[in-house]
Amino acid sequence: MSGELPPQVQNQLAQLQQVQQQAQALAQQKNQLEIMVKESDMALDELGKIDADVAVFKNIGNLMIKAEKGSVVEDLKEKKETLDLRLQTIVRQEERIHKRFTQLQEQLKTSVGSPGMHAE
């Protein structure tokens, strides 16, 4: 079917598909980051409820190593800051991709609706 389309439209369609794939990949990354942020929040919340002498363990590969509550909280806060920053970047990228997608969609509509398309 695409063989009958003018090269310009074919090119626009390919670009649109590429942008759609990028948007899907970004949405997946965003989803994963949001889960990680939520997990960190939950862990920080739990750690906030306990005394400093309660045993806390950190996962290191397949092992769990005992750690100080204070240092674990610090590590988690730092990790969360990094995750938040990455999330902000992804959100900005997503906005750009969505704009590009709408732009390409409009261009494609114009191309498909142009008289040249129906001339054949």
Next chain:
Amino acid sequence: MSSNQKLSNEDIQKFSSQFQQLQYQADALSQQLNMVSASLAESEKAINTIAGFEGVEDGHEILIPIGSGTNIMAKLSKPDTVIMEIGAGISMEKDLDNAKKSLEIQKEELTKFHQTTQNNLNQIVTKMHEIESVVTTAVKGQQAVQVAQQADQGPMQGL
């Protein structure tokens, strides 16, 4: 959706892509349901294990499975506590009561989620059946019309 109407090729294509999309959603929800069921079973198992540890004292002998029905012997230390994962790769010590409460809350949330997911899946399956019924009825109707037309044309051709 009326099942008596005649369907154009465009309608059939529309229904087909709608059906496919619903199928993808149904598959994803089924996978989710399986995962939630597995987590529920795991929570239940942990709750039962904790219940079994109540009253057990320091130094009690236990067997730790190492696979293929084989175990190694070990002695318990601090059997009145467990180490529970709290997310983000962090675990913490909890006494048996607190651990049991956390697991029961987790189980309750999972059960609710399971119910919601199951309802969503049922709705999708109902929609799929509706589409199937509309398309099948329309196709049968069109086939019947074609057969009737052929029967009408038959004697004419013979003349």
